[in-house]
Amino acid sequence: MKYALNLSNENRILSATFEKYAPSDAVLVDVLPDGNIADYLYINGEYVYEPIPVVEPEEKPSQLDIVEAQITYTAMMTGTLLEE
Amino acid sequence: MSNFVKPQSPIYNKATDTYIYPLTTSDQVIMPDGTRFDAKNIGGMKMELLWENATPTSEFAAQKISLDLNPYKFVLIESNLKPGSTQITNNLVSKDDFRQTVLGGFSDGGYYRLAQAYNTGIQFGNGYKYTTSESANASSCVPLKIYGIKE
Numbered sequence: 001m002k003y004a005l006n007l008s009n010e011n012r013i014l015s016a017t018f019e020k021y022a023p024s025d026a027v028l029v030d031v032l033p034d035g036n037i038a039d040y041l042y043i044n045g046e047y048v049y050e051p052i053p054v055v056e057p058e059e060k061p062s063q064l065d066i067v068e069a070q071i072t073y074t075a076m077m078t079g080t081l082l083e084e
Numbered sequence: 085m086s087n088f089v090k091p092q093s094p095i096y097n098k099a100t101d102t103y104i105y106p107l108t109t110s111d112q113v114i115m116p117d118g119t120r121f122d123a124k125n126i127g128g129m130k131m132e133l134l135w136e137n138a139t140p141t142s143e144f145a146a147q148k149i150s151l152d153l154n155p156y157k158f159v160l161i162e163s164n165l166k167p168g169s170t171q172i173t174n175n176l177v178s179k180d181d182f183r184q185t186v187l188g189g190f191s192d193g194g195y196y197r198l199a200q201a202y203n204t205g206i207q208f209g210n211g212y213k214y215t216t217s218e219s220a221n222a223s224s225c226v227p228l229k230i231y232g233i234k235e
Contacts, residue, residue: 003138006147006150008145008147012145014147015137015138015139015144015147015149016137016138016139017135017136017137018136018138021133021135021136023150023151032138035142036141036143037142038142038143038144038145
């Protein structure tokens with residue numbers, strides 16, 4: 001059984017289907033990599049493991065953080081900042 | 085209609101006040117009222133499997149699945165809410181009206197992905213998951229099968 005790869009412009013594997021559903025210009029392979037195929041590139045007939053870096057979402061300031069920042073800013077501007 | 089069977093109990097989606105009907109066999113189509121019948125012959129129309137995901141538990145980035153959809157009047161997209169889930173959604177897309185369709189449903193959060201059919205294939209957007217906020221999730225609503233339906 002063969003598989004057809006759908007590759008991105010950067011040769012990352014986007015998805016795989018079976019040969020019988022493949023478009024005529026599809027890249028056909030005999031085996032698929034284990035695990036998440038989206039972690040692989042397909043370059044010169046070989047799989048290259050290169051997971052997409054996980055981008056951690058920026059932590060948004062809480063309402064309390066915002067209020068504290070405003071208080072501190074006001075205190076600094078008015079010269080009333082308390083010394084620890 | 086052949087292979088008519090009693091429908092399974094639907095899963096209630098509280099967020100959208102709708103029901104999801106689990107599809108347990110790929111040879112059957114589920115209608116909005118929960119009845120199901122042979123996927124290969126719908127009232128004189130012929131249904132053909134055009135594409136099947138060989139790695140259904142892998143992530144699925146935004147991409148186009150190239151298919152010749154010219155001969156078909158409708159396209160049916162079967163997708164999985166999340167990898168390994170038994171919650172399957174089926175989206176029937178009319179080629180007379182090539183608007184975007186939303187693959188999606190609700191489980192431990194909302195899952196969705198947009199898709200749009202063209203004569204040359206189906207363009208899938210990014211997957212998203214929504215809990216307290218929305219985030220990209222390539223495992224959301226991964227397409228499993230694409231059928232073409234013609235007279």
